[in-house]
Amino acid sequence: MYFNVFYLKYILIVLYSFFEWSSSLHRSFPGGSKGPVRYDDVCYIVRGKPETLSSCNFKNTSKTFLVIHGWTKDANVIVVDWLDTSANVPLEKLHLLGYSLGAHVAGFAGSLDPAGPNFEGVHAHRRLSPDYAHFVEVLHTFTQGSLGLSIGIEQPVGHVDIYPNGGSFQPGCNLRGALEKIASYGILALNNAIRCEHERSVHLFIDSLLNEGEASRAYSCGSNDMFNCGMCLQCHKNRCNTVGYDASKVRKARSIKMFTKTRGSMRFRVFHYQLKINFLGKLNQLAMEPTLTVSLYGTNGEAEALKLNIQEKITANKTYSFLVVTEKDIGDLLMLKFKLKESTSSLLSLLSSWW
Template identity: 25%
Template sequence: MDGFVSRRSAPITLLTLLAVHSARAILVETRCFKELGCFPPGFPYSGTAQRPFPDAPASPQEMNIQLYLQTPENPEQSQILDPYIPSSIKNTHFSTKRPTIMIFHGMADFAYRSWVYTMCKEIIFVKNCNCIGVDWSKGAGDFYTYIQSANNVRVVGAYAAYLIQQILKCIDPTYDPCNYHLIGHSLGAHAAAETGKRIRPCVGKITGLDAARPYFKDTPAEVCLDPSDACVVMAIHTDTSFLGVGIKEPIGHYDIYPNGGDHMPGCPDPIKDIPLSIPGLINTTRYFVGCNHYRARYYMLESIRNCSGFLAFPCESYASFLNGNCFPCPHSGCAYLGFCNGTSCNCTNNGTIQRRVFYLRTGREISRFASWMYKLTVVTQVTHTNLGSMYISLYSAQGNVTQEPIKSHRLLGSSSTDTIFININFEMINITPATFSWSSSPVKINGMEAGAKKISIQQGVDGHIYFCP
């Protein structure tokens, strides 16, 4: 599991990490590894308020870094790539005729037969590409070795970058680095960043899935995920609360905050769900931290086959987004969380891309996180004034239905126009007529009638409006 709390530990804090680590950081020398180069322990990797103690990363051999290749020719059975042995690349199904995805796991995690393997299979299902899972599980450690793991990402990223360089040198010198899309979760986001820093002019894209906060927040650009690391850098933030372990601040060209970025639907509430007992507190905190932190992976995975359900809107704040102030998508466009964003790679424009922040809402259940936002406007006519509720049932051509409250236990007047923003778990394509219903309470008035004179439904992606009737 890629969490920041071990099976035995309390919530992680930087102070705790430093206490565990300080005894080891007495005298640290620069380490050099073959073609990967040297890794000095000094500034900016130490000697700062965020990283006071120096440390050296482990070697590729100590971490047993493995690169597992899946392609349309071998979606189930991975092949191993070794950048030190070019023939190991030539003798696989790796092809420079298609783009390449590289996926990096985080702390206390692994790539083989894990979510990394599953994500590669899903990507290959929708796209003809090479997909490489970067396994550094022996260097990914746990809570007690977190700082060592954080330093190890430098070598992990360098190892992956060396593979890219070897492909250019030994396989196909015309294979453009823009063909690479790097995806990393937690510490893996910073490992992907390290790869991007070493490839020039740039790799095509990096997607950071809730990039790790401890030991990376407020560090120089050389240390953490940064917009300069790829032609396009997208960061997805899902665990940014005080107890969370993901970076809250924008760190990419496109920073996406599902559900505001701190508490994901379906995860325990940090206030309501924390029990009074110490064991219960530890267990709940472990689940709370892990749940929000892992959601970035789940959202990314589901978006591969269902990208239209993860449309994110540029907005100045989550509160403004919830109020509908940023709906529909502006002329500058929205962004899709996850895999399906189409981006043209132009490394010379890297510094000129407008950095923007996006928001969206998701569902609560695994495999049903996709959610579509609509603006619903209803003009109603009521014959008598009374307390009551009004509902609209929407039907799609695919047979899906949802009932949305327009007014709940409110005063129903003679006529009114009401606008609400709804999120539903299916896309309304070829919308069939909507159904209006109402109920009055607590007193029934004989002869009272209510109806909808007009219903309009606006979709977010292009602002198109459907009218009924």
């Protein structure tokens, strides 16, 4: 792992020479999270002293990444536009990564679950917006859809706004389960789950750097409900995009809302499929609520017993669309097995209508 870390009046600036990051995220900096700091990894850039740029091996021809942390008890606000004039750093080589409150502070490309409280619904000039950069990509991982509470912002605030897993209830964070554990473990159980949800945006971005070419793919869709029915798995006309660092810089008059599913840990990418099923039978057949599973077999492997999410009761003579995700690429589909499980009476009624 090698990178140069600079401090400007305790504001963290990171210039990535060779970008690798520990997935444990235990690294820490003064004024930030807990943990040891290796001071031989850092040097200081001081405004008004251009020689400090040379001593830190700063290269104006390289891309420069500014990482801005979220809310802390104390904060310093420093104007850093002097980099443009003092070091001839072109703006197109500047990439800001703002997390939580830091996303609004950045007001620039690369926003990781921007803070919601006091920013939701306010005018664009008071929060992160597409007007502040050539391209603004936003990852929403903990929005108001989560039990009516959130730390992240729900409204679209970038050129491309990506909502992994609908923007709430991230796999592996178990926010619902944490509510049940409050009686035994206290508020700490909920605090850890909330942090997991909010910080998932950071992990998704790191995943796009560590696993280049294998980052998650998001799809433009009118709503999360439509996406959960597998209705939007199209890539023509910029209808899909890469999550994270390699996102295509698509700029349109209105924000593009995109959705994706992920795993609960790195690598986060899953593969999305649309499955359409037509149930044949008598028109007056009673509605049923079966358990549906499907197994997919392809040229590269198989994915078995995948549960289908039923959005409504199943009735006869109607086609239903489902979203199916697999954790590995099974290749070209060769065969599928579909299993329907229901109570004996309902199943007999269904079978009798087919004969």
